[in-house]
Amino acid sequence: MTTITVQELQAHTSDIVRRIGNNSQPLAITDGGEVLAIIASPKFYPSLRRRRTLLPEYAELLAAAPVGNVTADLDMVRGDR
Structure with missing residues (x-):
């Protein structure tokens, strides 16, 4: 990875x-030899994101949950205070 100093930036x-923006490699920004930040093109970012998946058990729980009026449910809970 290429590095530059804060002063150069x-x-x-x-x-x-x-x-x-035209490069696929990120650039490290340093100050006193310590990396403070990394600048990368948006083209590079998606490869860093992990893919999120629901656990099968959680997906089943969501599917089994009753569908209703959330606002009414919240009003009911607030009324109990």
Whole structure:
């Protein structure tokens, strides 16, 4: 991964952002040798997201849940306070 300093980012922000937008690799921003942030193109981001799936048991619970008026249910609970 390529790295640049915060000072370089401040001096050349528009050029760096354009370069990242056209590149598939992220760019690490450092200060004093420590990575503070990583800038990446939106093209890179989807590969970082994990795929979420429902547990089969939870999907069954949702399917079995009664369908009703949530607002009425909330009003009933609030009335008990």
